[in-house]
């Protein structure tokens with residue numbers, strides 16, 4: 001019913017179906033968007049007696065482009081102004097929001113003079129890596145759906161033919177890979193074990209009432225959130241108090257399993273969900289430093305100088321020192 005070209009359909013809010021028809025390369029966008037032409041196409045797919053209320057019709061073309069730099073002085077590029085991707089896997093709008101999420105807390109920290117302006121450079125480092133990856137993934141889907149002649153077309157035809165009978169080939173059918181929170185592997189604001197998204201999980205507040213990691217992040221306001229797992233001795237408690245006095249960091253002890261709290265500010269996590277969400281190994285102890293955009297800045301074993309270094313890195317202070325030294 002669409003001359004062997006692709007059709008996507010999915011149910012959206014308000015019980016509205018969105019149906020995307022791939023047009024012939026030489027189709028006239030104005031002509032194919034005319035209501036009578038649209039109704040004729042719908043009748044071919046659903047039958048002439050199917051009643052349809054048309055909410056919106058709009059032609060669009062795939063575009064795949066990425067800016068070279070996400071920042072030019074005081075101007076930050078985000079969303080579609082920074083990159084445009086083919087609409088597969090919901091990577092356009094979602095990653096635009098992630099751009100804003102990434103920059104917002106950094107701008108706030110700089111404006112409050114809690115971090116140097118050089119922290120803002122990590123916006124480009126992190127979100128440009130994400131933008132390039134999203135362009136790559138969506139372009140690959142676009143090529144699967146509209147392959148070039150030769151090897152691409154042979155691979156696609158083989159995958160579709162095999163998928164009818166062989167489950168392994170179904171994984172090769174690429175109609176879109178859903179958006180993810182992209183990892184940051186080359187950020188000057190993250191430690192080597194950081195730059196990974198942290199999933200929102202359930203926890204219990206000190207009084208036993210239900211909460212979530214997002215609630216904890218909201219509580220920390222504009223500060224970094226340090227989660228210290230397991231029992232804490234007096235020296236560690238003193239260092240955490242000192243850290244939260246001297247840096248924009250909210251320190252919270254995570255009491256796991258049937259442990260007990262030593263810090264006033266603590267949460268309970270009997271099932272060790274927070275530890276898993278923070279990508280920590282399943283042995284006792286350790287800490288995780290989280291940013292306002294729900295990314296792990298760093299993780300470590302002991303409340304010592306490495307933690308102080310991690311806080312400095314997350315706030316762009318090491319980068320500033322480095323720039324000053326090399327200037």
Ligand SMILES: Cc1cc2nc3c(=O)[nH]c(=O)nc-3n(C[C@H](O)[C@H](O)[C@H](O)COP(=O)(O)OP(=O)(O)OC[C@H]3O[C@@H](n4cnc5c(N)ncnc54)[C@H](O)[C@@H]3O)c2cc1C
Nearest residue numbers: 060078079080081082087089090091092093094095096179
């Ligand atoms: C058919 C289609 C389906 C899509 N489906 C999804 C999906 O399911 N999930 C998803 O995550 N993404 C999807 N996307 C992508 C998503 O819509 C975009 O990535 C997202 O809207 C980009 O947001 P933005 O704010 O960066 O830009 P825009 O949404 O383009 O917003 C920019 C705004 O700026 C305004 N503007 C422009 N110039 C000026 C000016 N000079 N002065 C003042 N205002 C100006 C524009 O009018 C517009 O309102 C889809 C895109 C298309 C085309």
